[in-house]
Amino acid sequence: MPEPASDDGRTAPRKRHRGKAFLATLLLLGVTLVVASRAVGIDAFTPVPQLLAFLPWLLVPTGFALLLSLLARRWIGLTWGVVVLGGLAWYIEPYGKVSEPGGPVVAEVRVMTSNVQFGRGTEALVRAVLRDRPDIVFVEECELTCSATLRDTLGDLSTEGGKTPAYPHRQAVEGYGSTGSVILSRYPLKPADPIPGTMGMPGAVADVEGRPVRLQLAHPMPPLPGQLDTWRRELGALRTYAAKDARTPTILAGDFNASQDHAAFRAILDTGLSDAARLAGQDRRPTWPSRTVPRIGTQIDHVLVSDQDFSAREVRFLELSGTDHNAVVVDLALHRRE
Numbered sequence: 001m002p003e004p005a006s007d008d009g010r011t012a013p014r015k016r017h018r019g020k021a022f023l024a025t026l027l028l029l030g031v032t033l034v035v036a037s038r039a040v041g042i043d044a045f046t047p048v049p050q051l052l053a054f055l056p057w058l059l060v061p062t063g064f065a066l067l068l069s070l071l072a073r074r075w076i077g078l079t080w081g082v083v084v085l086g087g088l089a090w091y092i093e094p095y096g097k098v099s100e101p102g103g104p105v106v107a108e109v110r111v112m113t114s115n116v117q118f119g120r121g122t123e124a125l126v127r128a129v130l131r132d133r134p135d136i137v138f139v140e141e142c143e144l145t146c147s148a149t150l151r152d153t154l155g156d157l158s159t160e161g162g163k164t165p166a167y168p169h170r171q172a173v174e175g176y177g178s179t180g181s182v183i184l185s186r187y188p189l190k191p192a193d194p195i196p197g198t199m200g201m202p203g204a205v206a207d208v209e210g211r212p213v214r215l216q217l218a219h220p221m222p223p224l225p226g227q228l229d230t231w232r233r234e235l236g237a238l239r240t241y242a243a244k245d246a247r248t249p250t251i252l253a254g255d256f257n258a259s260q261d262h263a264a265f266r267a268i269l270d271t272g273l274s275d276a277a278r279l280a281g282q283d284r285r286p287t288w289p290s291r292t293v294p295r296i297g298t299q300i301d302h303v304l305v306s307d308q309d310f311s312a313r314e315v316r317f318l319e320l321s322g323t324d325h326n327a328v329v330v331d332l333a334l335h336r337r338e
Helices: 007-040 048-052 055-072 075-092 122-132 144-155 228-243 263-269
Strands: 105-115 136-140 169-173 181-185 189-192 203-208 211-218 250-255 273-275 301-306 310-319 326-335
Touching (some): 007 048, 007 055, 048 055, 055 075, 105 211, 105 250, 122 326, 144 169, 144 181, 181 203, 181 211, 189 211, 228 250, 263 273, 301 310, 301 326
Parallel strands (some): 105 136, 211 250
Antiparallel strands (some): 189 203, 203 211, 273 301, 310 326
């Protein structure tokens, strides 16, 4: 007669099932916390804001948790995982509605924004500017050497033959490391007060074909552990800027250190701004970090425009050597309000 199965033979599979179920529970708890924060519209506490930036990538641990629950035959875990998966799928959808101004086009404007990472990507940025010829350039982390290089290589160029743009107009917050930022423009600029922050955020009003357009560079503090209050406060200052004048066409561009999954960033959009990448159907294209293979990142570099004034024709993302951010280039049409 065959010998009865030993207790050890029955216990080992049970332990393995319990281990899989425990790991699945931990994964689902973490993802559930992030999805719940997204659902109620709060950025919560570390590590939630950091994980919110990578919300689409949470499909990976959720899928793994579902597999573990299936292997462990934990039907509660399977049901939980399916619910979390549905929540992720819902919030991965683009935020906000897409609308296009109905008035006639009065000007076409090409905008570029680039974080050159402490000035290391300056040479690559200059080459990109000469190639793509944007009308307005927002440059973050442009320290003193970067600022001088842009002045020397771009500010004094002629427009001979109409092929090379000149940038005689600039507004800057000069500084070392990440604190310096510059706005370059071929349109005349009227100085505006910078937004106070840890890093430079200059502003200006451009004369675009005889029409005033507010320009504001964005570069708030990143959501580092222990710095979340500063991050929220500086994003709040950008929201205040966006909300204080709804009648003048506005371009708010730069490295926001936030994505559409952060409540503080969505509050800026809710003032009447649209993300140009969203208008062009590219709202989930990562811009940082740009050096990972495969591309695992988040879109934190944005060009926001007043939705009653601008439409976006095309958006492109450029890999620049020396920096871990992609530059964003947007072709905008400025409409006359009806």
